[in-house]
Amino acid sequence: xxxxxxxxxxxxxxxxxxxxxxxxxxxxxxxxxxxxxxxxxxxxxxxxxxxxxxxxxxxxxxxxxxxxxxxxxxxxxxxxxxxxxxxxxxxxxxxxxxxxxxxxxxxxxxxxxxxxxxxxxxxxxxxxxxxxxxxxxxxxxxxxxxxxxxxxxxxxxxxxxxxxxxxxxxxxxx
Amino acid sequence: xxxxxxxxxxxxxxxxxxxxxxxxxxxxxxxxxxxxxxxxxxxxxxxxxxxxxxxxxxxxxxxxxxxxxxxxxxxxxxxxxxxxxxxxxxxxxxxxxxxxxxxxxxxxxxxxxxxxxxxxxxxxxxxxxxxxxxxxxxxxxxxxxxxxxxxxxxxxxxxxxxxxxxxxxxxxxxxxxxxxxxxxxxxxxxxxxxxxxxxxxxxxxxxxxxxxxxxxxxxxxxxxxxxxxxxxxxxxxxxxxxxxxxxxxxxxxxxxxxxxxxxxxxxxxxxxxxxxxxxxxxxxxxxxxxxxxxxxxxxxxxxxxxxxxxxxxxxxxxxxxxxxxxxxxxxxxxxxxxxxxxxxxxxxxxxxxxxxxxxxxxxxxxxxxxxxxxxxxxxxxxxxxxxxxxxxxxxxxxxxxxxxxxxxxxxxxxxxxxxxxxxxxxxxxxx
Numbered sequence: 001x002x003x004x005x006x007x008x009x010x011x012x013x014x015x016x017x018x019x020x021x022x023x024x025x026x027x028x029x030x031x032x033x034x035x036x037x038x039x040x041x042x043x044x045x046x047x048x049x050x051x052x053x054x055x056x057x058x059x060x061x062x063x064x065x066x067x068x069x070x071x072x073x074x075x076x077x078x079x080x081x082x083x084x085x086x087x088x089x090x091x092x093x094x095x096x097x098x099x100x101x102x103x104x105x106x107x108x109x110x111x112x113x114x115x116x117x118x119x120x121x122x123x124x125x126x127x128x129x130x131x132x133x134x135x136x137x138x139x140x141x142x143x144x145x146x147x148x149x150x151x152x153x154x155x156x157x158x159x160x161x162x163x164x165x166x167x168x169x170x171x172x173x174x
Numbered sequence: 175x176x177x178x179x180x181x182x183x184x185x186x187x188x189x190x191x192x193x194x195x196x197x198x199x200x201x202x203x204x205x206x207x208x209x210x211x212x213x214x215x216x217x218x219x220x221x222x223x224x225x226x227x228x229x230x231x232x233x234x235x236x237x238x239x240x241x242x243x244x245x246x247x248x249x250x251x252x253x254x255x256x257x258x259x260x261x262x263x264x265x266x267x268x269x270x271x272x273x274x275x276x277x278x279x280x281x282x283x284x285x286x287x288x289x290x291x292x293x294x295x296x297x298x299x300x301x302x303x304x305x306x307x308x309x310x311x312x313x314x315x316x317x318x319x320x321x322x323x324x325x326x327x328x329x330x331x332x333x334x335x336x337x338x339x340x341x342x343x344x345x346x347x348x349x350x351x352x353x354x355x356x357x358x359x360x361x362x363x364x365x366x367x368x369x370x371x372x373x374x375x376x377x378x379x380x381x382x383x384x385x386x387x388x389x390x391x392x393x394x395x396x397x398x399x400x401x402x403x404x405x406x407x408x409x410x411x412x413x414x415x416x417x418x419x420x421x422x423x424x425x426x427x428x429x430x431x432x433x434x435x436x437x438x439x440x441x442x443x444x445x446x447x448x449x450x451x452x453x454x455x456x457x458x459x460x461x462x463x464x465x466x467x468x469x470x471x472x473x474x475x476x477x478x479x480x481x482x483x484x485x486x487x488x489x490x491x492x493x494x495x496x497x498x499x500x501x502x503x504x505x506x507x508x509x510x511x512x513x514x515x516x517x518x519x520x521x522x523x524x525x526x527x528x529x530x531x532x533x534x535x536x537x538x539x540x541x542x543x544x545x546x547x548x549x550x551x552x553x554x555x556x557x558x559x560x561x562x563x564x565x566x567x568x569x570x571x572x573x574x575x576x577x578x579x580x581x582x583x584x585x586x587x588x589x590x591x592x593x594x595x596x597x598x599x600x601x602x603x604x605x
Contacts, residue, residue, distance in 0.1 A: 016449035017442060024240060027233070027419040031412065045230070052233055053226045056460060059453025060197070068450055069195035070458050070508050074550050076193030091194035094185070098202030101209065105216035110223075128227075132219050139198065 012062035016055060023051035043120045050118070050128055057131045061138035066157045081156075088156055092146040099139045107133055179472045182207035186465075196511055200461035207468055218464050225463030230415060231344065232459060234285075234334045236452035237418035242284035243444045244425040246293030249435040250396045254279055255297065257393035260386050262363075263378035267370025269305055270316045271363060272378070273298040277320035278327065278359045282400030283421065285329040287546055291321035291554050296561045307375045311568030318554040318569060319362060319576035322543035327355035329403060329418060332513055332539045335459065339466065339518040342531040344414040345407055346598040346605075350536040353593050357586070358540075361579050369575065395428055408601060455510060462514035475522035482523050489527045493534070493588050496520050497541050501581070504545020508553065512542050530605040532598060533591045540587060544580050547573055 030044035076087055110133055113125035150156070186203035190196055204218045226232075245251065254276050262271040276298065280290050295317035302313035325332045328348030337344040369375075381389070390397075403421050406412040412420060429436040436444075469475065482492060503512055517538055524534050546554040555566045555573075587593055595605055 013446055013449070016453060017445040020236060020240065020449040020452060021445050023233070024237065024419065024422060027237065027416070028423055031416050031419060035412070048233055049227055049230065052236065052456070053223065055236070055449060056226055056453050056456030059449055060457040063450055064454055068454050070197065070454060070510060071193055071195045072190050072507060072551065073193050074506060075191050087192040091189055091192050091199075094189055094202055095194060095198050098205045102205045102215040102218055105214055106219035109214075109216035109220050129223050132223050136219070 009062065012058070016059040016063045019051045019055040019058065023048050023055065026051070046118055046120050050121075050123075053128070054131050057135040061135040084156060085150060089147055089150045092143040092150065095139055095143040096147060099136050099143070103133075103136055103140065106136055175474070175477070176211065176472060178207050178210035179468065179474075181210055182468065196508065197457040197461040200465045200515075204461075204464045204468060217467075221464040221467045222460040226456065226460045229338060231334060231413075232338055232456075234329075234344075234415040234418040235331050235455060235459070236448065237415070237422050238285040238329055238331050238334075239289070239451050239455075240444065240448045241418065241422035241425050242286050242289035242293070243448045244422060244429055244436070244441075245280075245283060245396075246289060247429065247436060247440050247444050249433040250425065250428060251276070251280070251294040251297060253393040253433070254396050255294070255301075256389050257397070259378060260381040260389045264380035265367060265370075266377050267366050267375040268378035269298065269302045269308065270313075270366045270370065270375070273302070273316050274320045274323075274359060274362050274366060277317075277323050278355070279397065279400070281324040281327040281355060283329075283396075283403070283425070285325055285331040285334070285418075287321045287324040287543060287554060288557050290324040291317055291557050292561050295321055295558065299558070299562050299564070305378075309568075309572070310562075310564045311572040312369075314555075314558045314562065314564040314569035315572035315576060316362075316366065318547045318552075318558055318573060319580065320359075321554055322540075322546060322580065323355050323358050323362075325543055326351045326358060326536075326540055327400075328352065328407075329414070329421065330539065331455075332509060332542060333535065334414070335510065335513045336517065336535045336539060338459075339462075339514060340521050340531050340535060342535050343603075346532050346601070346603045347535050348404075348407065348414065349598040349601055349603070350532045350594045351539070352597050354536055354540055354583070354587050357593065358580065358583050361583050362576060365575060365579050395432055399424060458508075458510050459514060462511075465515060466518055469518065475519055478519055479523045479526045483526065487527070489529050490588075492523065492527055493529065493537070497537065497584065497588060500538060500541040501544065501548070504542060505548045506551050507545075508551070509542040509545055512545065513538070530591060530595060532603065532605055533594045536594045537584065537587050540580075540584050544577070544584060547577060547580075 026044045026047040030041060034040040076084060079087065110126050110129045113129055116125045117123065118125055118128060182203045185206045186199050189199035189202060201218055205215055208215050208217055255272065258272045258275040258279070262268065262275050265271050273295070276294055277290055280294050284290060299313045299317050302308040303310055328351055330348065330351060333347045333351065334344060336342065337347055399421065402424060403417050406417045406420060407414055426436070487495070500512060500516070503516060521531065524531060546552055549555065549566070549570050555569055558564060558569060559566045595603065598605065
């Protein structure tokens, strides 16, 4: 089970990295064809924004650990262990409720776009936008599992950082 | 303010306070708002998807992240260090001066303070500590303070974000950062040399002048990077987003072919790490777009503007007040959150008071960068702690003089808008 999860996570990381690489390559191609060949391609811009949308939501769903997220943890680290547990349960429960409540409406919005295709490549837009549903589903499953786990006395998120976290400082770049 | 919006704010700040990720908190707060206001809950998804899918300029953010990570991976920073050592190593507190100069040059290539601190900053910290003349706390403080120059000198990731929420021109914002960035560098170098005199920190062994041409030649391709970037943007050849891609490509070519320091493996690491940072920052951007939609629907900026009108604030008093607030929030919040969520609330008021949006943007970004080194929540302090193991408290003790110097610089920038606006005007800015 644990090995399968690690393998899936590595796969998800590779997908994120590949999306970023694809975006970068498409961008370079766009610049090259516009400024060097003087004959710009029309589809590169769309590849860029599509890859970017997928990178953000796919990466947030599967590649980011607890520590990679932007959060305000001054209060969280200041309070005692018991309070922390309640903080973690409350925030996971709120995420579960918020994302679950809006899931059907989000799905409606996405499937509405099955009638439209993207302007240059012609992919159906419901397919392009479906990554939001994947992201929302991942949040629902993760936070639901987290509530269940913490209520049964499982360890707090920051105590579980033993695997794969290497030297990653877990901060976004600004 | 409607009850729905009040509840939305309570949920947002409540969730964020107990440690939920900021981006997720904004989405949940938005859903609560939509539910109470009786609107379609799918609007949250719509705003986020359309916001990310439609805004082309924001693509500069992941590209600048890739560029910075490639430069850190390659031997580019080593060549630059040799060059800076040859130029300012001969002065008192030489290694600290080298760090500040290398930060300045690096800031012309990367748009990220965190990348500067975690990359070349980590190297200079080790060199300072190894020399035995610098305490770890002081080394960490110099690197943290000098890394704040990174996003002030163009390119700049936070300025791209500010441009997104304010509709100010990225090109003029970038130009507006040049003089303030140089001013910050000068102030920190003077301060460092004063501290070095007081503590009797010696100079580095001075590099003979005849070696200088060779060292400059070795660093030349790296030194050329800011020139390519800026000439591309201001020569009108490329957009800032395209310039970001060119910067990343140039860094990649240098590292791969000239310095031969990048392997397939390290390259895949660069993309993997950059993808994580991009996703994390992209999600905050996307969620902030939902939140900004609600703020616009609720007409919050106009209420703030009319309130300021009522208070009859002069532009300068408004600027000082806003900056005090940002400094305070900078102690507690992440810079991304301040730029994307808090600053948009002030932009209509700026317009109403006739404050130039490029001036306001540069000042606000300088302010947020100061926020990166103020405890308890100072991202750069955490990054240096994570990368080198120097205790945050040790850095904080030594950073106070730098913090004061930077705040004094900020005050100068607020009082004299020409410091920021002079260069953009030379390039045709009508502000």
